[in-house]
Amino acid sequence: MxxxxxxxxxxxxxxxxxxxxxxxxxxxxxxxxxxxxxxxxxxxxxxxxxxxLGVSQPPAEQGTQADSIGLLHPDEYQAWVSPKLFTPIADRRADAAPLRAEEVFGVKTLTSGKLTLKLAARRLDGACAPVMWGGDVLAKLAGAGCTQAVRGLYLSADRRYIAQYTLFNMASSKAADAFVQEMSTLYRGGGWVRPLESKAASFVPDGYTEASGHAMGHYAGFVWVGRADGQEPAPKDDFVSLILGVRGAEKAIYRRVAAVTGPAAPPAK
Structure with a gap:
């Protein structure tokens, strides 16, 4: 040539x-x-x-895997609606006091079986949108009457596991139920919770993680766990204890139920 x-x-x-x-x-x-x-x-x-000039750009995909490029989300997710135990706080009007970070994440160490989790970071946001990514998820969140989100990030004492718990303050139990269930189809590409930043611990990009959503009255809690090295769980990895351990943050919600219902009646003589 x-x-x-x-x-x-x-x-x-x-x-x-x-x-x-x-x-x-x-x-x-x-x-x-x-x-x-x-x-x-x-x-x-x-x-x-x-x-x-008529040279069109391809439309940006909304609510698809394209939204999740470079953003973390779990590989597996399960949703749980609110048990009857939380009926007294099914409406935020019955439980109007705002959440505090120290209320949910005041305990710096959580234990479950042989597993010990240490709090690496916590944060309270007075708005819910900054805590999540994804247009579809944000649209659902806007309709749920969410006013607060508090996050806590944990690292196991042996530095093998990482876990994050996120609690959203919704308007009602109906809204919380709907949101955790809708995440069953949205978590892979439509959006997910943003991880807290910490020098002590962080989720591995493209690493394997699991998550679950739990409605509790007008609250929606999201558990997000994985190995610190990002690998899939091996037979010796106890993710059940890991999930139960990080859910220790939910004790704050049980205390709120007790505050609404009052102390239990003494047993009959």
């Missing part, structure tokens, strides 16, 4: 634009104008110009 031929192939001709009927001259004008506008308005100009 001659040097001249090589130079001709390095022109502004783009196959995708040629297929849409744009001549090489039109393509040169397009790129020249687009470059100037991109400099002026931060890169948006070229997209707008291409659109006006």
């Amino acid at each position: 001659s040097a001249r031929s090589k130079r001709r192939r390095s022109s502004f001709e783009v196959e995708a634009l040629s297929e849409r009927g744009l001549t090489e001259k039109q393509q040169r004008i397009l790129f020249a104008v687009g470059t100037v506008i991109a400099v002026l308005v931060g890169g948006f100009g070229l997209t707008a110009i291409v659109s006006t």
Whole structure:
């Protein structure tokens, strides 16, 4: 191939634009104008110009795996609706006091069998949207009347496991039930809880994790666990104890039920 031929192939001709009927001259004008506008308005100009010439951009996928690129979500998920035990706090009006981080994550060490979990980080957010990612999930969350989200991140004493517990303050038991159940279809690509950042512990990108959602009256709690190295659980890994351990944070909700119902009546003589 001659040097001249090589130079001709390095022109502004783009196959995708040629297929849409744009001549090489039109393509040169397009790129020249687009470059100037991109400099002026931060890169948006070229997209707008291409659109006006009939060269369409593929629509962004909503609520699909495309949303989850680079964002963590569990590999397995189970949902549980609210038991009757939490009926006294089925409506937030009966339990109006806002959550506090120290109320849910005041205990720095949780134990379950031989497993010990140590609190690595905790955070209370006065809004729920910043705690989750995914357009579909955020749309569901907006309709649930969520006002608060509190997260706690744990690392096992042997540094083998990592676990995060997230508690959402919803408007009602109906909203909490619906949300944990809807996550059964949304967790893989539609959205999930954002992990807390900590120097002590973090979920491994693309590592294996498991999760579950638990409605408790007008609260929705999400358990998220995995091995610290991101590997799938081996026969000796006790994820059951891990899940039960991190759910120790739910004692705060049981205390709220007791606050509404009052102390138990003494046994009859």
